[in-house]
Amino acid sequence: MLNYVLDYIPYIVIALCLIYPLRTIIYDQFQAVLSKKKDIDVASAGGFIPLLRILHAEQGATVTSNLPFENTISVVNSEVMKATLQIGDRPIGLFKFLVPLIGEDNFQIFDAERAARFKKVSGPAFGQEVLTTKYDDMRSIGIDLIKRWEESLNLQDSVIIRMQEECLEFALRATSKAILSTDTPQDLDFKKFKQSYDATLSGLFDKQFGLLDDLREEELQQSLNSFLTTLSKLINDRKNKSTEVENTEKPAYVKDLLDILLTENDPDTGCPFSDEMIRSIMSIYLTAGYHTTGVAIPFTLFALTQNPEAKARLQEEIDEVLQDRLPTLEDLSKMDCLTQVIKEALRVHPPGTFCARLIKTGSVLSKAVENFQVQTDNTTILYCIPLYHENPSYFANPQKFDPSRFSRENIKNIKPNTYCPFGFGARMCPAERLAMVDIKIMVCMIMQKFDFELAMKVEDVQMEERFVVMAKNDILIKLKPRSGINA
Ligand code: HEM
Numbered sequence: 001m002l003n004y005v006l007d008y009i010p011y012i013v014i015a016l017c018l019i020y021p022l023r024t025i026i027y028d029q030f031q032a033v034l035s036k037k038k039d040i041d042v043a044s045a046g047g048f049i050p051l052l053r054i055l056h057a058e059q060g061a062t063v064t065s066n067l068p069f070e071n072t073i074s075v076v077n078s079e080v081m082k083a084t085l086q087i088g089d090r091p092i093g094l095f096k097f098l099v100p101l102i103g104e105d106n107f108q109i110f111d112a113e114r115a116a117r118f119k120k121v122s123g124p125a126f127g128q129e130v131l132t133t134k135y136d137d138m139r140s141i142g143i144d145l146i147k148r149w150e151e152s153l154n155l156q157d158s159v160i161i162r163m164q165e166e167c168l169e170f171a172l173r174a175t176s177k178a179i180l181s182t183d184t185p186q187d188l189d190f191k192k193f194k195q196s197y198d199a200t201l202s203g204l205f206d207k208q209f210g211l212l213d214d215l216r217e218e219e220l221q222q223s224l225n226s227f228l229t230t231l232s233k234l235i236n237d238r239k240n241k242s243t244e245v246e247n248t249e250k251p252a253y254v255k256d257l258l259d260i261l262l263t264e265n266d267p268d269t270g271c272p273f274s275d276e277m278i279r280s281i282m283s284i285y286l287t288a289g290y291h292t293t294g295v296a297i298p299f300t301l302f303a304l305t306q307n308p309e310a311k312a313r314l315q316e317e318i319d320e321v322l323q324d325r326l327p328t329l330e331d332l333s334k335m336d337c338l339t340q341v342i343k344e345a346l347r348v349h350p351p352g353t354f355c356a357r358l359i360k361t362g363s364v365l366s367k368a369v370e371n372f373q374v375q376t377d378n379t380t381i382l383y384c385i386p387l388y389h390e391n392p393s394y395f396a397n398p399q400k401f402d403p404s405r406f407s408r409e410n411i412k413n414i415k416p417n418t419y420c421p422f423g424f425g426a427r428m429c430p431a432e433r434l435a436m437v438d439i440k441i442m443v444c445m446i447m448q449k450f451d452f453e454l455a456m457k458v459e460d461v462q463m464e465e466r467f468v469v470m471a472k473n474d475i476l477i478k479l480k481p482r483s484g485i486n487a
Helices: 002-035 048-059 078-083 092-102 112-126 128-155 163-180 190-207 214-247 257-263 275-305 308-322 329-334 336-348 367-372 385-389 432-449
Strands: 072-075 159-162 354-359 379-384 450-454 463-465 469-471 476-481
Touching: 048 072, 048 354, 048 379, 048 385, 048 463, 078 367, 092 190, 092 214, 092 275, 112 128, 112 257, 128 159, 128 163, 128 329, 128 432, 128 476, 159 163, 163 190, 163 214, 163 257, 163 275, 163 432, 190 214, 190 275, 214 257, 214 275, 257 275, 275 308, 275 336, 275 432, 275 450, 275 469, 275 476, 308 329, 308 336, 308 432, 329 432, 336 432, 379 385, 432 450
Parallel strands: 072 379
Antiparallel strands: 159 476, 354 379, 450 476, 463 469
């Protein structure tokens, strides 16, 4: 045995001599392998949400390192969300990319007190009264779309719809109706308005990552100008109309958001809202309501195509409640199964990526958050919405699409501060009710009129992080006629 080992000694010595001069290179390579995980960034992770998924898997509920922003941590914990419910400040940098669209001084980054004062004034714009007044108009937009699809169906047995694209159109129209009123000018070229808006949002989003070449930069500037000019025209038309109405007899009228901005004082200055601020606020509300609602509808339909039992149950409810008539606002509020399906779809496919709060120096947080390394020292907390929704300690079997989680019996079992498609606390979405009605109108009327199935491979339904999480290749839905209402 000893002889056997001795035979190899010369080889070992030669190998060591060869390796020794290369020791630094080998060490560097070894370090590179070890640190590879640390180098992971948004691009190599495949997006910001996948990056957060990886970092949370490595670091636990609180991620304090390797985030692409300074003084920022990411937390997936209901106690931390609870402790920060009252915090109403956001970090300024987060929405900087939208400044060309919404201006430097914009509601998204109003500090807590200013935002609260504004919300008090604008709150009624999303109340029940406005919803009731606007409901028929919003539903008519849905009916227009459905009629268009039916016309295509007259010529063939089935039709394939780019559902995301179509529902984005619905969402932009419905949100405009809700906040800008029904009397949008006749000469508005809606397609152009939508195109310029889409190009603006997409251009601004990519620009922050340095992804615009000169051609797209030029396109962005043109689209932005076109969008802002049209928006100003809409606002001015309405302003003139308000004066006409004021000069004549004032009808009993429920104020929408634009009415409020045109008639109330800015609580911050005590003077009328400036034209610039009105345009900024309208831009923010449109932007916040458009893509979010527009993607929520196709993702709900997609989830139903993959869950035939839930689909059959919902179909039964729709047929039972509505028989052959159009859904009223009251009908929609009675349809429990519809609400549960949409809530579960928003859990599995939340349009929003993350919420953010700035914990200013001196903010007082409850003791409960001490364990989560949240310093009250000018720190931004990110709350990644999908990570809350897919956490198995909050939602058992989270990958399963199970609308019954939101049934009257089960909903009390959902841990508070874990379900957050519309955000949470002081800066929660002010238009949850409006958004739910918009989604319900479309899902309900589509199911009343059509049988539907997915018209693409499931694996081709891919998420793409834009301003919201969108379907990269759209969601293709095949529609076939079924006996239903005569809209
Ligand atoms: C499915 C549809 C929608 C979803 C999923 C959604 C989601 C969200 C989320 C996650 C936030 C951030 C909340 C936070 O920071 O805690 C937010 C804020 C906001 N949303 Fe929505 N939203 C939807 C529809 C709408 C609509 C239709 C409008 C208006 C017409 C709207 C207006 C706003 C505004 C103005 C804010 C900022 C609130 C603030 O800064 O205090 N959203 N939304």
